[in-house]
Amino acid sequence: MTDDEWAALEPLLPVSNNRCGRWRDHRQVINGIIHRLGTGVQWRELPERFGPWKTVHKRHALWSADGTWTMLLRHVQAAADAEGDIDWNINVDSTVTRAHQHAAGAPKAPPPSPGFSKGAPRRSVQQAGGGEPARPAGGGGEAGEGIGRSRGGLTTKIHVATEGRCRPLGLLITPGQRADCTQFEPVMDQVRVPRMGLGRPRRTPDSVSADKAYSNRTIRGYLRKRGIRHVIPEKKDHKAARLRRGSRGGRPPGFDKARYKDRNTVEWAIGKLKQFRAVATRYDKRGYVYPGTVTAAALLIWLRS
Template sequence: MLSRGDLTDREWAVLKPLLPTSSNRCGRWRDHRQVINGIIYRLSTGCQWRKLPARFGPWQTVHKRHVLWSADGTWERLLQHVQAVADAAGNIDWNINVDSTSIRAHQHAAGAPTSPPAAPPGSSKGASVLSSLARTRAPAVVPGGGGAAGEALGRSRGGLTTKIHLAADGKCRPLSLVLTAGQRADCTLFEAVMDKIRVPRLGAGRPRKRPDSVGADKAYSNSLIRSYLRRRGIRHVIPEKRDSRTARWRRGSDGGRPPGFDKARYKARNTVERAINKIKQFRAVATRYDKRGYVFLGTVTAATLLIWLRS
């Protein structure tokens, strides 16, 4: 399956030049390939960190490496590089689609402290750096309130949930990710998802941020989203809600023209649903076990990186 298996030689050759070669701590990094393979194992199985097989080294090392790379943006930088290589080869379909999915959170995901603890006296410099990064990281985690909501956790009758808002290209691969509490409406995060699309150029030039077209379901059907896309010159296919259509008819000639709708283009919206299915093949994503929002975002980003590497 997509989520299983260690890094192949080809995949490792892509990631190796991009990984840090020195550490803020005394001593050397443990072998990056071994640690990443441990992270992949945990992604695919959803097991507890302390239950990692011994072949991946100390579980504390694997866990701390994942938390550090989630905090300092290493996972995101790796993902952007892989996307840039694909874009340079003309391998990205820029007819994108936007949607969201709810993730059930395990009961152990609750109870995170209101602020990351400071490094204890006598700890290594790396621990203090991680603590400061955790306080400022995760611009793609939208709190929506304090407490559990501050870690992108929402409460409902079904329990704690997190919502992943994403945009996917025409080949079922996520281009951008934003986390919120599970009760947040899809339409309120549309601009945040679009603004997170940023595919760098391998050579000179600005990163590409504007797709050729955008498809979305009726949850994104409102005048603010249509105006946003119109200002940016992006063609869009979003069906009109029945109540909006009725209100426009009631106003007569003052109601304006109906929005354009391309049925053939709208059929391609299934690509974002299939991208969600790919992400949820990873059990550590299908159920949230991470307490901190930025760490769970790193988990989802690492899973997305594997999707791009193995597509």
């Protein structure tokens, strides 16, 4: 981390309240986490300059579970919003990441208690990684850890809502076979930028753009109800069905071609996230650790933008 990046994070990091010991230097440990994010190296193979690998791994797992990574990300977003540095024309999309064979087969055990981290703020595990942990679909197992089975094998899907400068605002992790349209509202609910002073977090963007995968009545009705302008192209079969119904089919949805051209900012943001090898390939077993990995990568994107 550079000195400027460290200065932005240092006041927010938890301090030890344990009489038996103190935190190992946060900057050293975070540098170890960053090294692992960029290289995807096994925790055991971390260079000695980052300290004991177990300390680095445990710190990352705890901060993923208790929402510390999410807290840091939202603070950086709040600082940028206070300076008017956020473009609130949001774009939504998702990307599939291949799960390494060692990421499967996690034992069925609950995540560590949020209060177990030394001095870390108590938050619900649902906030870890900017999204709720994936719930088992009809039974548990790998689906409960956010790993699904598709044609590509074991996969995990990252749903992303980005602002107009290619930086993630909301993140959600689901099994790889989940349809994009079913996760639109949950990922929009993760867009929550706190105010630096008084006031509620900002959750309503100026506009939203998405591809045809998000073209359905439920999503359009959700956006109209919240008063959000949106640009989502209509599917061919939806258009044909509307035309067959004649006047009963209603008017075609509005479409701003100039605004839709800016949708590629979400593709750029996904590309930035996948520059981190630990994000591009999922090595984490636990469904609460991998969202923390993605959130830590998003935090670095914001710090370095």
